[in-house]
Amino acid sequence: MTSPVTRMPVAVIGAGAIGRMHLERLLSHPDVAPAAVADPAPASRDYAASIGVPWFADYRELLERTPLGAVIVATPNHTHAEVGIACIERRLPVLMEKPVTDTVAQGRLLCEAAAAANVPLMVGHQRRHNPILRSARALLADGVVGRPVSVTAMATWLKPDSYFEPAWRRQAGGGPVLINLIHDIDLLRFLIGEVESVQAMTSNAVRGYEVEDTAAVLMRFACGALATLSVSDTTVAPWNWDLAAGEAAHYAQLDVNSHYISGTEGSLTLPRLDVWRYGKERGWHEPLTHSRTPVHRADPYVEQMRHLRAVAEGRETPVCSGPDGLRTLEAALAVQEAARSQRPVSV
Ligand SMILES: NC(=O)c1ccc[n+]([C@@H]2O[C@H](COP(=O)([O-])OP(=O)(O)OC[C@H]3O[C@@H](n4cnc5c(N)ncnc54)[C@H](O)[C@@H]3O)[C@@H](O)[C@H]2O)c1
Secondary structure, eight states: OOOOSSOEEEEEEOOSHHHHHHHHHHHHOSSEEEEEEEOSSHHHHHHHHHHTOOEESSHHHHHHHOOOSEEEEOSOGGGHHHHHHHHHHTTOOEEEOSSSOSSHHHHHHHHHHHHHHTOOEEEOOGGGGSHHHHHHHHHHHTTTTSSEEEEEEEEEOBOOGGGGOSGGGGSTTSSHIIIIIHHHHHHHHHHHOOEEEEEEEEEOTTTOOSSOSEEEEEEEETTSOEEEEEEESBSOOOOSHHHHHTOSTTSOOOSOOOEEEEESSEEEEETTOEEEEEOSSOSTTSOEEEEEOOOOOOOHHHHHHHHHHHHHTTSSOOSSBHHHHHHHHHHHHHHHHHHHHTSOEEO
8 A cells, every 4th residue: 555645643642661661652653644743751852852843741732733633641640531532532542552541431431532532542452453463364264273271471571670660660559460461362352352251369479569469360361262361570581472473673573482272173372373283183192294384574553543534534433442442441340350359350
């Protein structure tokens, strides 16, 4: 498809870690361009100046004074509903960073506002835009594993000590369940459907912060599959999507898998897309055949921006809509509730 001639002006509200990643991509994207940045932090003003983009301390002023085609909201979770609703009130399509909000009640408010105004709301679960995940989805739809039965997902890696300098990353809600595992939950929802119930244990034994550093999670999916998810940000390990898939250029791409889906007809790994199946004869004494589906490496954040413009112009429907992102949030919050109550939680 040819690129539109004029780039759509897009604002970024919140120019921290992920906001700057979006801005870097906006600078060179053929379909969209950075129109303005809003972030009260002085470091963000300096950053905006360094890339030649107008800066506002107050996002409301940015929204009043800047012609825009869409907005990317990359502020802390507890501000998502307020900022998102302000954009929707101005009829601006929104790409909301994940999690859609920090509570289900806030998420409902935001989704209702978007639906009532008929303004597109997308959630930044960028893995859905990764060609690997799209190929995995096609393989599953083709029936390579048959009926999914058993899933193992790993999200184990090491966050450096400097990561924990901002206080919110040491407090409840700032840990790997809501920051990282939520992406794995969304990935599995995208591939095998809705989560029905959750059991979980969490631990803060290594770092000793208020927030969890490790979690073990069991999930039952509506399709009947059972999943085991392991997450820890204290371990020296390569088994996580970011490193295995090479999701962004600042991650090395390691030749490992992080997600394993076993079914009645075969099994599939991600991100390498290894498929294991039987020939004519089935049974554990028979030889399994192995094949690997090649995929090209592409930056899902860049594709997400192309999609943002297409959605804003009504040419595509959101790959991850507000209500879809809200269901992922509900499952992630169920993990926390299950760990707290030590009981299974229905989603
Ligand atoms: N999709 C992903 O892979 C991914 C990765 C990282 C973070 N995130 C999400 O992005 C959001 C931001 O995370 P981060 O790691 O970039 O955080 P961060 O703390 O690095 O940056 C947040 C920025 O928002 C600014 N801010 C706070 N309140 C604001 C307001 N009212 N108006 C404008 N700016 C405001 C802060 O000054 C800060 O610069 C979170 O929701 C997080 O979950 C998503």
